Amino acid sequence: MNEKPEILALFSQGLDSILAIKIIQEQGLRVQALKFITPFFGYEIKGQESKYCEKIKKNYAIDLEIIDLTNDYLKMLAAPEFGYGKNFNPCLDCKVMMLTRARIRAEALQVKAIVTGEVVGQRPFSQRRDTMRRIEKLSSTDGLLLRPLSAKLLMPTRAEEEGLIDREKLFDFSGRGRKPQMALADKLNITDYLTPAGGCLLTDPGFAKRVRTLYQHDFIPSASDLELLKFGRFYPLGKADEFIIVGRNRLDNQKLLKTATSDYFIIQLTERAGPVTVLKGTETQLPEAAEKLCLHSKAKELKAVKIKWQRDRENGEFTLKRPNPTGNQP
Template sequence: MDLEPEIIALFSQGLDSILAIKIIQQQGLKIRALKFITPFFGSEIKDREAEYCREIKESYDIDLEIIDLTNDYLKMLAAPEYGYGKNFNPCLDCKIMMLTRARIRAEELNVKAIITGEVVGQRPFSQRRDTMRRIEKLSQTEGLLLRPLSAKLLTPTRAEETGLIDRDKLFDLSGRGRKPQMALAEKFGIKNYPTPAGGCLLTDPGFGKRVKTLYENEQIPTAVDLELLKFGRFYPLENRNEFIIVGRHRLDNQALLSIATGNYYILQLAEMAGPVAVLKGPETELSAAAKKLCQHSKAKTLHEAKIKWRKGSKNGTFTAINQDTSPQSEPKTENHDN
């Protein structure tokens, strides 16, 4: 990685952020691109950050630094100062958080400009000029934040005024059209890039609803809770921070087994193949989890089924009654400490 960057960039891996970096690299400036990750975007590169940075360097000649915002982000999501969008997406607070972190990084590295791939008018709200100005103000990046794709439509930044960046070589793109970006991609020889709309799970209505449920009792969910929420059928418990998830297919089941370690109960049928259920909650909810497991397995027609469970180093078995008409028995667990 370049030890002394002259410019910081925000990197989403979308075409626009790659183009913004290429435009500035053409002026001979060294760029450090920041990639932010949370459970809602960028989480697919967690635990393989170094490999991802190598891939990006090889594909686009971009030096990346990964910043994990998870802890601050999960706290912010409980009560974003500027509210939520259509779903559970706190876009204004999210952008302010990312730009504030970029500004702090710019100060640490003594860097004079932050660039993004934003295009005026491309998104209905967050890329309106007045919203862009407001975000700059709230993140204290006024005069520092430069959008190379639309710069000629915006007030010159300090980097342009001082001649660090040549404003004449910047662009005046606006609106939702993609043709100019495609032409620029061709010019820079950029071939493989994700679709522009790609990636934030908080804008997905179904997933956003699940996440919102976990915040309903004013507790902050963990990053692992949120990873689990990406799979299976979701059943929140009365204490909204607790839940049961039942895998829908093999991939769900594999994911649930690999993610739910330590603090979660894992339940499976003891005498036949079937889905995996995960319980976040007390032992008294094991029978409810077993019932959900049975309902989505071959055991649904049986009056009762033997269930095996484990949590950390503990495990046991019990017989679950899965018919609605039957009184729900508390599981008679046989605990084994391994």
């Protein structure tokens, strides 16, 4: 964006956030959008931020900036002030963190409002009117935070009061129904957007359980630990920062090989194809990891299996002796 933005907006690529931005752009205002990413949401963009921003500009005429919240987010997740939701999702702390970062950016850019696609009553907790107010207060965004889709049901923001934004052209959507949004999308010719499902991995019970395991004993996992957790079978070891992951299929194997950095052992069968196995731990745990690999491979009935391993520039081979193959291990 060459000219200074007048409004900042949070962007998820979901329909509501696109509509909210379009409503403001229709009033002739320059909008700068922000997208936050962490290993739990939006991380597929990591490393390809410019390409993604170009795509968003081309598809929606929206100027986008990506902010990676990973470091602060992973610390917050250890002990969120307002606790967790049903799984390991710290929704209140998460929203407050995003809006606080947006406010700081808004102050730097000297914009008059922060726009979100929130709709009153759409989510049972986080989009309840009282929770929305509470989030505003906690992130010091009261008077600044504008929800164009529900604005007529909420107190006017400063940008409305000062006449920068015409409140009459905003909306009064509420509840879980999607019809008004779909009708508006048709009117604005918006057809390409992400569905609301599939957003945040911390709401996925299986993944959340793995993450919770890593967070035990005051350990804060790294972004690459969390990336690895997305693939394969997960076996926690004695300490929170020690685990084994065994690929389940070709895609898992490719992802594990790509994601396991120099901190991890990569373990494979020497003489036949089999799953890629990743160990975060010590060299003494290699046999345990190799055993897990064997149990999920064609070597599971063998009494002796040749194994190769690699970690950064180190590598080696050994023969795993298996007195009780086929899973009948003690």
